[in-house]
Amino acid sequence: MDETSQKIIDVTMALVRDKGYVATTTKDIAKDAQINECTIFRKFKGKKDIVLSGMKQQEWRANITPDVFKNVKWNLQEDLEMFMNNYLDRVNADFVNLSIGLRAPQIYDETAALIMKIPEIFIQYLTTYFEKMHDKGKLAEMDFHSLAITIFSSTFGYTFLKASFEDKLIDVKQKDYVEQSVKMFINGIQKNS
Amino acid sequence: MDETSQKIIDVTMALVRDKGYVATTTKDIAKDAQINECTIFRKFKGKKDIVLSGMKQQEWRANITPDVFKNVKWNLQEDLEMFMNNYLDRVNADFVNLSIGLRAPQIYDETAALIMKIPEIFIQYLTTYFEKMHDKGKLAEMDFHSLAITIFSSTFGYTFLKASFEDKLIDVKQKDYVEQSVKMFINGIQKNS
DNA sequence: ATTCATTGCAAGTACTCACTTGCGTGGAGG
DNA sequence: CCTCCACGCAAGTGAGTACTTGCAATGAAT
Incomplete structure (x- = not known):
């Protein structure tokens, strides 16, 4: 897991925690992770994929x-x-x-x-x-x-x-x-x- | 509270219960209440207004x-x-x-x-x-x-x-x-x- | 018979969403 | 020096969102 992907996961999980899955937007994620929005989709298949990847990590379980x-x-x-x-x-x-x-x-x-x-x-x-x-x-x-x-x-x-x-x-x-x-x-x- | 408005409230609260507030759409509400979507906005100021009205009723509390x-x-x-x-x-x-x-x-x-x-x-x-x-x-x-x-x-x-x-x-x-x-x-x- | 409020219907607005594309750039490794 | 790869940037797609508007039909009250 490269640094950028991990940052995306961490930021996404924190947003889901604070605002819920539906209210968490990919724009929010990009902004908080200080990356461009399209980078998210280069690393992950989509929004759901980020969360499911995070769920597999001990830290978020x-x-x-x-x-x-x-x-x-x-x-x-x-x-x-x-x-x-x-x-x-x-x-x-x-x-x-x-x-x-x-x-x-x-x-x-x-x-x-x-x-x-x-x-x-x-x-x-x-x-x-x-x-x-x-x-x-x-x-x-x-x-x-x-x-x-x-x-x-x-x-x-x-x-x-x-x-x-x-x-x-x-x-x-x-x-x-x-x-x-x-x-x-x-x-x-x-x-x- | 007229019949139509009450139906809208009941249907909305049930949808919020099942899918959450954000995932509940006004189209869903109209469909479940068997009314036209624009009727919702003739009775209520907006989606939020429906839920807040419902919250005031004993039945939903x-x-x-x-x-x-x-x-x-x-x-x-x-x-x-x-x-x-x-x-x-x-x-x-x-x-x-x-x-x-x-x-x-x-x-x-x-x-x-x-x-x-x-x-x-x-x-x-x-x-x-x-x-x-x-x-x-x-x-x-x-x-x-x-x-x-x-x-x-x-x-x-x-x-x-x-x-x-x-x-x-x-x-x-x-x-x-x-x-x-x-x-x-x-x-x-x-x-x- | 006329009025009037309620609703349906169809179309549309402005916006936001997840997701895409093409191109440029900078930096690391050979 | 060259290659390659990760990423930024800008622009855009199509679908969905809450919410609006103009008009016609219904039906109950007067």
Whole structure:
């Protein structure tokens, strides 16, 4: 990948994140990349091709690799906090907005599967993690898949709401949110009397 | 509001939900509403005007009214399930997709505030509910606002993920999800030994 | 019977879009 | 010195966009 092509990809992905796929024009891309518009079409087949090329790069796919889940301590609090922080660090506001920017009928069919991979991996891993924790006697018997979905939903919900409305809706810092949530997930909120 | 205008609004909102604001054309609207394209501009100032008119109607704003929270029983399990079900029934896949369809730079500035109102109301209400429950001695001392955000995030996350990926990602039914989540929120997941 | 508002129809405007073409230029490698 | 390649530049294509206009037909109210 030559320098110019990479610049085009980076600029395009940033524009899709900020304005959406349909509203991103090739003129915008050329201007931001400081190149001539026709150079875009010398490097790529078309607008869609740029985005699909970008989607193939780790950098624009939240850098999710298997070793995200490597440092498991088999301690509920530590591990859950680590999972949530790992997810929130990677699937940040930029990535959330990019995912939404890709929701255009002209392109969504070809990107949806890739976007879904990330939540899929997390939910799948969480489920097996809970099963193992149950085997170790550290977790009560329950529907582990459903549990994984609940915890993932709350993690995803937080980063999405942050990305959409910033601090206007949610003014809780990531660190505090993770700590507070995990505490509740583990111990529950009902008063023990 | 005459019949034709209402038809135009309904068709437009449905198209924005399915294809996004930018990708929705006035030709599409005319075709779906079975009217001539110029009639649209006799009734409305322009495309943006149709959407903004639609946003003012309860029907296209998830029917959130204060009496959603009316039937509070002051029982953690019953109330949380009621809140979540009320939210999920109203903010369904259609509404989630509409909210995302409205995320276009040409219109988002004028709709973001309205969209944010709904989560705002829920989080606010949940927070005061938890404070009252604590006063009644049914809830441990904690950061109630942060708690409300966690529960709201998990509720929102579920409906959003359902709307985006349908059953391909999450195959848990709403009823089961709510029951399972509330159980965890209340009692925690750690094994009592 | 006349009036009047609503709508359809056909044509058209000005603009923007993705994408193309032909030619010139500058710089790196042989 | 020559070749080649990446790129800039200017101009243009055809299709699509939101939005407009003039005229005719319909039908309900007066």
